[in-house]
Amino acid sequence: MKKKTPEQALLLNQLKQIAQGLGATFAPFCEVVVHDLLDPKHAVLAIHNNLSGRAVGHPATELGLARILDPDFEQVIANYANQFPDGRQAKSTSIGIKDGDGNYIAALCMNVDLTLFNSFQAAMSQFVSVDTANAPKEMLDPASADLIRDRIDQFVARLATTPRALKAAERRALLQELKTAGLLDARRAMETIAAHLGVSRASVYNYAK
Structure with missing residues (x-):
């Protein structure tokens, strides 16, 4: 684990506050995770609306490790397809956070559970469908x-x-x-x-x- 500078510690603390706010706003459909990339073996610093089964202290993901190795790695990756360990479909966004020297020190990740939305979409499609083949000739709107x-x-x-x-x-x-x-x-x-x-x-x- 790398020793954190005061600036890095402040950034991580502020990121935890942002994650808490996002988690409260998008509960219960969106998991919000803060990764401490200065401590990749215990990267999960905070997790809200836990949908993936992870816990504080869990290691960094492949995406987190890629950012640690490459400061030029893409900073914002939005709305990419993902999957929870139990097979549920997810939509994820990962935002890398850099310090004043341009190095990645953290990541804010959001994972949206699409299961309920897919079910709702299917229900809405069924609800709005109409039988055009056997419909009587009637016009409610002139x-x-x-x-x-x-x-x-x-x-x-x-x-x-x-x-x-x-x-x-x-x-x-x-x-x-x-x-x-x-x-x-x-x-x-x-x-x-x-x-x-x-x-x-x-x-x-x-x-x-």
Whole structure:
């Protein structure tokens, strides 16, 4: 174990505080580990939301050893595929920490358990799937609503803005354009416009005057 300078000891202590905060923020899905690369045989200095089964005092990983050997080793490796000892899929990020001399003294590693997210993704895919082969012919949203929304989107694109960011004068100009196009006579036109602009129907009627 290399003797730590006051600067190195301070960096490691601050890194432990950062890890504690990240661990609390992303619990329980993300394991946060601080590696002391000055003591590779007992590198794990702190571990939060333990998902890998490691403990404080465990040795450095291959990535940690690579940084010890090469000061030019990539400092940030983000979102790489990994795996916990029990086979669970993980997404990992490793950040090397250097001292004032440019040497690696520590690493902050985050390992996200993807198991729950993969299950949630599968459940959501099943939930949003629809049967198009046997679906009855029904339209809850009138076809004219798409025309109105498209016309609004074209209008705001010319102004380089968004429907909900339009100013009052711009909304009035938009309503006049929709009126000229005959779109205000469509069924539920005011409701469609109000929803797309994020305003009340009363406001839309006022802009249309």
